Amino acid sequence: MNLEQFVHGAQWLFLGYFVFLNLGYMFLNLIAMFSLRRYMEARGVDSLPSVYSNFELPTSILVPAYNEEATITSSIRAMLQLKYPEFEVVVINDGSSDGTLNRLIDEFELIPFPEAYRIRLKTQPVRTVYRSRVYPNLRVIDKANGGKADALNAGINAARFPLYCGVDADSVLQPDSLQRIVQPFLDDPTTVACGGTVRIANGCRVSGGFMEKISLPRNPLALLQVVEYLRAFLFGRLGWSPINALLIISGAFGLFKKETVIAAGGYRTDTVGEDMELVVRIHRKLRKEKRPYRITFVPDPICWTEVPEDLKTLKNQRQRWQHGLAESLTMNFRMMCHPRGGWVSWFAFPFMFLFEFLGPLLEVSGYLFFALAYLQGWISMEAYLAFMLVAVGLGVLLSTSALLLEELSFHIYPRARHMAVLFAVAIFENFGYRQLNALFRLLGLLRWMFRRKARWGEMQRTARWSTPAPEKSRSEPTPP
C-alpha cells in the first residue's frame, strides 16, 4: 500500500465513522421522539389526581456515602420527605475519613442497633448498624472502606424491600421522584430496572435538598455540560429504552428489583463503572435464561446533580466514565452478536463498542490525521474543511435535536432566553469542548488498557446552589 492509497483509505474510514456514528444517533433520536410523544400523551391524561393504592411496591433507597459531610444531612433530609407510601433510607458509610458518620449520628439521633444483618452479597465487614430515633425508616450501615460497589452491595444486604433505588449522596431529587420511577414496575411486572433523567444542578437554587429554582449555570464548563446531558439522556437513553436495549442506568438515580440483582451477583467491586456493568450483566443473564424482562427509563427530570466546573475534575470524571465503560463492555463481551441477544447483542452492544468504546480513539485520530494530512500536503484545504464541516455539522445537528426533544416535552428551562443560550451552546460546544472531551475519554481508555484502578470518584464539589433546610422541617418529619 502506497501513501496515496493509505490517505484515501484513512479519509474514507474517518468520514465513514463520523457519518455512521451520527446516523446511529439520529436513528436513536427518532425512536426517542416517538417514544417521548407517547409518553407525554399519557402523562397529560395521567396528570389527573391519582389515589395511592397498596400496589405501590415498598422501596429501599440506598445512599452510599464516602466523605460527604458537607451535603449528606440535607440530602438525607430531602430523601426522607419524598412523596411515597412506604420506603426506607439506608445510608452506607463506606469508611469515610471525614465527619460523615458523626454528622449523621448528630442530625438524625442515630443509635447502634443489633440488626440480624444478612450477608447475601459478600462485602467488606460491617462495623455497626445504626437506626434513627426520629425517623423509623432511616438506617445507617457503617462499614470498612471497599468502594462504591461494595457499599451498594452492603446496602442491598440490609435492604428490606423488594425494590431498591441507588442514589448518590449529593443527588437532588424531585419530591415525586420515587413515584415516577416506580411507575414502569407497576405498568409492567417484568420490569427489573429503571433509570431516570439526570439534570444539572449548577446554577439552580436548591433548598433543603429540593430544587427550588431552575436556571442555567454561569460557569461556561457547566453550561456546556447541560447540552451534553440533554443529549445523553433524552435520546442516548430514551432511544434505547423502547427496544429494551438500555445498557446504562446512571448511578445517581436508578431503581432495581433486588432479587434480580442478587441473582446476578450484585455489583462487581473490581470495576469503576459498576452501574453500567451491572445493567449489561443483567441483560446477559436474563437473555441467557430466556426470561422475559424489561430494563427501562423514565424521561421525567427526577434527579439533579452537580457537574464539574473545572477542567481537572472534568478530566478525571470523563476518564473514569470511559474506564468504566471499557470494563463493562469487555467484562461482558460475550453479549456481542450473541444469537439469543436480540437488540442488545445485535445493535446496542456493537454500537456502544464501536462508537463509545472505540469512539474517542477514532475521533481523536480523525482530527489528528486530517490536520497532519493537510499540513503535509496529502489533502487539499478543501478536503480538510469538508471533513471539519461533517464533524462539526453533524455534532451541531445532534445537539440541536436533543434541544428540540426538550422543547417538545418538559420545558425545564422556562425562559426563551435560556433556550437561546442553549442553542448557542449546542453550536459552540463543537468547537473545542467536544474534541477536548474525546481526548479525556481517550486518556480513560488508555488508563483502562494499563489497568490503573480507580475507586470512589473524588469530585471537587462547590454546592453553591444548595441552601440548608429551613429549621421547621426538623420537627415535621414525613412518616413513611
Place this chain on the structure above:
Amino acid sequence: MTSSGSVLDSLGSSESIVQVALLSGQFALLATAILLGYAFLLRASLTLRNRRHAAFISVWRPILADVVSGHDPDQTTLPALKRRDLAFFLHEWNITHDSIRGSAETRLNALARTLGVDQQVWKMLDQHQVRHKLVATATLGHLGEVRAWERLRNLIESSNTLLSLLATSALVQIDADRALPLVIPHMANREDWPPARVATILRRAGPDAVSEPLAKAILEASPEKANRLLGYLDTCHLAVADELTHRLLKYSDDDYIITALLRTLDNPRELPIVRELLAHERWHIRMLSAIALGRIGEPEDTATLIDLLSDQAWWVRYRAAQTLANLPSMSIERLREIQAAQSDRYARDILDQVIAEETL
C-alpha cells in the same frame, strides 16, 4: 467489470470524498437550520399558549369553583367557551371532576352540557389523534354518557393500554352494575393493565357492584388468571372475600393463589389451614403464614412461632419474631426469656433485633 471498476475508481478519488463530505456537512447544516426554526416556532407557540391559558384560568377557574361549591351554572351569565379554549376547559373540568363526589358532579356535568362540551367531545372521539380520544373517553365517563356505551365498549379492546383502561373506567362510571361483568374478564386477561389502576377503578365502583362479578370471575378463572384477580379481593365486601378465601384455600394447591390469599386472610376459621402452611416448602408461604398467624392465631400457636425462629429463611425468622412480639400476651421480659432458651444462634439474633425494634 467496467462499471464496478469505475465505482472503485470513483471511491478512490479525492474529489468523491470531498463531495460526500460536503454533501453530509450541507445536509447537517440544513437539517440544523430546520430544527432550530421548528424549535423557535414551538417556543413561540408555547409562550402564546401560556398566555391564553393564563387568560382562560382567570375566567374559568372561579366559575368551576363556584359550581363545585354549590351554585348551579347560570346560562345567562356564563361567558362563551372559545373553541381554542376547549382543551384547557376539558383538562380543568376533568381534574376537578376527579377530585369531587356527589351533587357537585351533577352540577359540573350540567355546566359542560350548557356549554355544549358534550357535543364537542363526541367529535373528538372520532379524531385520529390518540390524545383527543383519551380526553374524550375520560370526559364521556365523567359525564355518564349512556349513549357512548357501545363506542367505549369497543375501545376496551384497544391495544393502547391507557385508552383501554380509560374506556373501562368510563364504562364503570356510566353503569357499574352493567359494566363490571363485562370488564372483569378483561382485567384477568389484559397483562398490560397495571394492577394499581385496575384497583382504583374497582374501588371507585364500590363493593356492592364489585363483589359478585369478581367472586364469580375468580372461581371460573384458570389459576393464573384467578391469581391476578385475587389481588383485587380487598375491593369486595368482607363476607364475600372471606367465603371465597375459605373455598379457595380448601381446594386450591396453586402457590400463587395461596400467597395471594394469605396476604388478606383475616378469619380465624382458616387457622387449621394456616397452621399446615407453616411447614410449606416455599419460604414466602411460611413467612406469610407466620404473619397471618399474628392476625388470627391463638395463645397455643406461640410454640409454633418459636420454632419458626430457627427457620432457614431470614424473612420467616424475622416475621415470626415480629408476630411473637405483637401477641397480646407478650412482653419484652417474656421475649428475653424465650431468647435465652434458644440454642440456635439465628433465633437469638433475630430476637435481638426485634426486641431492639420494640424498645426503640
